[in-house]
Amino acid sequence: MHPDYEPITGRPAEIALAARRLIAERGFEGLRTRDIAARVGINVATLHYHVPSKEALIELVARSLRDDFVAQNVTRPRKHLPALDQLRLEFLDFRETLVETPEIFIVMTELTERARRDEKVKAVVGPMLAFAHGELARILALGSEEGTFRADLDPEAGALMIFGTMVATQRSPRRGPELFDRACAELLRSVQAQPPESGLAT
Amino acid sequence: MHPDYEPITGRPAEIALAARRLIAERGFEGLRTRDIAARVGINVATLHYHVPSKEALIELVARSLRDDFVAQNVTRPRKHLPALDQLRLEFLDFRETLVETPEIFIVMTELTERARRDEKVKAVVGPMLAFAHGELARILALGSEEGTFRADLDPEAGALMIFGTMVATQRSPRRGPELFDRACAELLRSVQAQPPESGLAT
Amino acid sequence: MHPDYEPITGRPAEIALAARRLIAERGFEGLRTRDIAARVGINVATLHYHVPSKEALIELVARSLRDDFVAQNVTRPRKHLPALDQLRLEFLDFRETLVETPEIFIVMTELTERARRDEKVKAVVGPMLAFAHGELARILALGSEEGTFRADLDPEAGALMIFGTMVATQRSPRRGPELFDRACAELLRSVQAQPPESGLAT
Amino acid sequence: MHPDYEPITGRPAEIALAARRLIAERGFEGLRTRDIAARVGINVATLHYHVPSKEALIELVARSLRDDFVAQNVTRPRKHLPALDQLRLEFLDFRETLVETPEIFIVMTELTERARRDEKVKAVVGPMLAFAHGELARILALGSEEGTFRADLDPEAGALMIFGTMVATQRSPRRGPELFDRACAELLRSVQAQPPESGLAT
DNA sequence: CATGAATGAGTATTCATTCAT
DNA sequence: AATGAATGAATACTCATTCAT
Numbered sequence: 103m104h105p106d107y108e109p110i111t112g113r114p115a116e117i118a119l120a121a122r123r124l125i126a127e128r129g130f131e132g133l134r135t136r137d138i139a140a141r142v143g144i145n146v147a148t149l150h151y152h153v154p155s156k157e158a159l160i161e162l163v164a165r166s167l168r169d170d171f172v173a174q175n176v177t178r179p180r181k182h183l184p185a186l187d188q189l190r191l192e193f194l195d196f197r198e199t200l201v202e203t204p205e206i207f208i209v210m211t212e213l214t215e216r217a218r219r220d221e222k223v224k225a226v227v228g229p230m231l232a233f234a235h236g237e238l239a240r241i242l243a244l245g246s247e248e249g250t251f252r253a254d255l256d257p258e259a260g261a262l263m264i265f266g267t268m269v270a271t272q273r274s275p276r277r278g279p280e281l282f283d284r285a286c287a288e289l290l291r292s293v294q295a296q297p298p299e300s301g302l303a304t
Numbered sequence: 305m306h307p308d309y310e311p312i313t314g315r316p317a318e319i320a321l322a323a324r325r326l327i328a329e330r331g332f333e334g335l336r337t338r339d340i341a342a343r344v345g346i347n348v349a350t351l352h353y354h355v356p357s358k359e360a361l362i363e364l365v366a367r368s369l370r371d372d373f374v375a376q377n378v379t380r381p382r383k384h385l386p387a388l389d390q391l392r393l394e395f396l397d398f399r400e401t402l403v404e405t406p407e408i409f410i411v412m413t414e415l416t417e418r419a420r421r422d423e424k425v426k427a428v429v430g431p432m433l434a435f436a437h438g439e440l441a442r443i444l445a446l447g448s449e450e451g452t453f454r455a456d457l458d459p460e461a462g463a464l465m466i467f468g469t470m471v472a473t474q475r476s477p478r479r480g481p482e483l484f485d486r487a488c489a490e491l492l493r494s495v496q497a498q499p500p501e502s503g504l505a506t
Numbered sequence: 507m508h509p510d511y512e513p514i515t516g517r518p519a520e521i522a523l524a525a526r527r528l529i530a531e532r533g534f535e536g537l538r539t540r541d542i543a544a545r546v547g548i549n550v551a552t553l554h555y556h557v558p559s560k561e562a563l564i565e566l567v568a569r570s571l572r573d574d575f576v577a578q579n580v581t582r583p584r585k586h587l588p589a590l591d592q593l594r595l596e597f598l599d600f601r602e603t604l605v606e607t608p609e610i611f612i613v614m615t616e617l618t619e620r621a622r623r624d625e626k627v628k629a630v631v632g633p634m635l636a637f638a639h640g641e642l643a644r645i646l647a648l649g650s651e652e653g654t655f656r657a658d659l660d661p662e663a664g665a666l667m668i669f670g671t672m673v674a675t676q677r678s679p680r681r682g683p684e685l686f687d688r689a690c691a692e693l694l695r696s697v698q699a700q701p702p703e704s705g706l707a708t
Numbered sequence: 709m710h711p712d713y714e715p716i717t718g719r720p721a722e723i724a725l726a727a728r729r730l731i732a733e734r735g736f737e738g739l740r741t742r743d744i745a746a747r748v749g750i751n752v753a754t755l756h757y758h759v760p761s762k763e764a765l766i767e768l769v770a771r772s773l774r775d776d777f778v779a780q781n782v783t784r785p786r787k788h789l790p791a792l793d794q795l796r797l798e799f800l801d802f803r804e805t806l807v808e809t810p811e812i813f814i815v816m817t818e819l820t821e822r823a824r825r826d827e828k829v830k831a832v833v834g835p836m837l838a839f840a841h842g843e844l845a846r847i848l849a850l851g852s853e854e855g856t857f858r859a860d861l862d863p864e865a866g867a868l869m870i871f872g873t874m875v876a877t878q879r880s881p882r883r884g885p886e887l888f889d890r891a892c893a894e895l896l897r898s899v900q901a902q903p904p905e906s907g908l909a910t
Numbered sequence: 911c912a913t914g915a916a917t918g919a920g921t922a923t924t925c926a927t928t929c930a931t
Numbered sequence: 932a933a934t935g936a937a938t939g940a941a942t943a944c945t946c947a948t949t950c951a952t
Binding site for chain 6: 113144145146147148151152
């Protein structure tokens with residue numbers, strides 16, 4: 103698709119992974135090339151042989167996240183499912199990442215922040231976020247059409263709401279699977295159309 | 305309340321303000337004591353006279369944000385209003401800050417991120433977030449009780465949802481007042497109870 | 507005269523002197539900021555406090571040479587003397603520098619070489635060389651007018667010849683005061699008009 | 709004559725040529741083995757296969773210059789000509805090099821400078837300069853004997869003068885063929901004996 | 911309060927050189 | 932012969948912090 107769309111492999115992949123972990127632990131401010139090299143088990147000069155500068159390194163990290171993102175999205179032919187199921191699968195994907203590689207979110211957040219001042223990072227992170235957001239909006243619009251979701255749902259705003267809630271859940275000091283599940287439940291209640299018999303009970 | 309609850313004034317206040325702006329512009333990684341001093345119009349050594357260390361400086365910034373936060377909340381005796389009005393006022397407050405001092409959100413985000421690794425920052429930022437979150441949860445619970453908001457609303461999860469949506473709105477590349485308004489409208493639709501006549505129409 | 511014509515003093519002067527000596531000993535390739543700092547007796551960081559970069563350091567060295575050059579030329583009101591005397595005084599000046607601060611020539615040569623690739627150095631070195639050259643050309647023209655020097659003397663080419671010979675003398679592996687004196691004598695014979703009785707003897 | 713007197717050929721010759729050009733462009737300080745390799749179109753490791761170290765590389769450059777120098781001098785059996793013609797031929801040789809391979813002078817200057825601190829370079833450059841200088845001195849002595857050149861000409865000093873003038877001409881910011889010609893003319897006037905009728909006219 | 915000067919401990923980056931293939 | 936990868940030892944430069952004045 104894109105001209106530079108070669109997935110990262112070999113040493114650069116190892117470097118990107120080590121960098122991601124260190125960013126998750128210490129943030130960008132605490133990121134040191136020496137530490138990355140040490141964690142990979144190579145000399146700093148070798149690190150520079152593969153990644154010419156720190157700027158390039160951060161780009162590499164961004165591209166590495168995109169690789170993971172793409173890998174996840176590529177293997178999911180679910181567009182034929184009902185909107186509600188699709189949304190639930192999105193939640194499951196998020197949950198899985200949350201449990202298995204929580205570092206991804208931290209790094210993603212840092213990168214998003216950094217994208218504000220770094221055009222190269224923006225060029226990688228921006229489309230990724232736009233895609234994720236677009237997928238959610240698509241699902242919401244589909245659900246409204248199906249009648250499963252509220253008719254007055256604003257897909258764009260709803261996507262923002264879902265995305266923001268996921269991130270906030272992840273950031274909360276009380277973060278964890280239970281909180282995540284409560285947040286998902288709340289989101290589902292928020293977007294779904296009220297059952298017709300709602301007038302009788304309550 | 306707290307032993308150190310003296311609002312920041314004089315040079316330290318100028319320093320905190322300059323630091324906040326620089327953090328908003330360049331992030332923590334790009335924050336240099338020399339730059340802050342230059343922006344205040346003083347010497348680095350003078351900066352260190354007022355703020356003994358960089359760690360203390362970041363604490364100062366956190367406390368400075370808290371001062372703003374407190375100043376905003378102190379002048380709002382609105383707990384007697386209906387939940388819907390209270391929520392709308394929260395949105396208005398957020399909107400005002402968004403327009404007038406957008407830097408506050410950026411710095412707040414950076415501080416939240418930093419709080420994960422820095423206990424002192426956490427000690428200042430944590431309670432602030434908890435308070436904001438608690439207020440929203442309180443409003444939502446009140447609304448459920450009143451019957452204005454959905455009965456099955458989970459106040460905690462809902463607060464998270466509202467907060468997350470605000471932040472996401474602020475972070476979105478398309479951020480701006482219009483997007484903010486759409487997000488607020490969506491949040492209101494999400495938490496409100498369906499009108500009783502929903503059984504007839506739709 | 508020039509806006510930046512502040513003679514170098516204090517620490518920068520010490521730094522320039524140390525740098526000059528190190529350049530004379532090891533050339534530009536062997537010039538290390540650490541060594542300069544060590545020779546001045548200060549920390550490398552202190553060196554960078556006074557001179558922001560290596561580029562600036564080399565400019566400083568160039569300006570330092572110019573200061574010496576100006577100091578020498580300012581205190582010499584000799585334009586009223588006969589051309590031959592003026593030329594002899596030029597030789598004496600050169601000889602004095604040669605004996606007392608031979609490092610100046612080495613550094614001057616290195617700087618001249620560097621000026622080819624470094625515009626800032628060129629801006630300092632160029633005018634200096636042009637002035638020196640112009641002075642020689644002026645003396646030669648005056649001598650021709652007086653009848654002391656050959657009538658067919660090309661002042662420009664002659665100045666080049668004198669200057670080149672001095673430099674070559676300095677560079678020769680057999681350099682030293684005696685060689686210098688022989689070269690001066692040869693130059694004097696070269697530019698002087700032949701005595702009228704030359705037709706009789708020979 | 710010398711044990712190592714094998715002219716440089718093949719890859720080493722290519723390397724020497726590339727190195728010479730890079731030295732001319734950036735000086736010794738800016739000479740990087742990687743750049744040389746890149747210009748030759750080989751890998752750095754391959755460069756090191758042919759030339760074991762940077763020191764050896766500089767020696768190679770010096771030897772390469774000597775090869776050119778010898779090639780020029782070998783094909784010139786001119787010792788039977790009158791001194792004036794020989795001197796003119798020297799000027800022509802210089803002029804030719806000046807126009808065709810001006811880089812040679814720059815590299816030669818750099819090498820001469822370097823010879824002061826590097827014994828190995830000195831061992832190659834020294835004899836070359838001594839030979840050139842000796843040739844000029846020989847021609848001048850011959851001319852004096854013939855009566856073409858001044859009787860009081862000091863061959864050694866005169867050789868220095870000629871050599872220095874050539875170099876200075878090359879270094880002058882106004883360098884170029886015209887300046888060169890004026891310098892040669894001046895040198896010829898300087899060394900030649902005055903015509904006998906000089907007593908009558910001026 | 912304020913500052914110019916100074917500094918120790920870093921920090922990314924460079925570069926000649928090596929080595930297994 | 933050639934190369935991709937690796938490395939030790941530098942190297943210029945940075946930055947928070949200190950201190951005498």
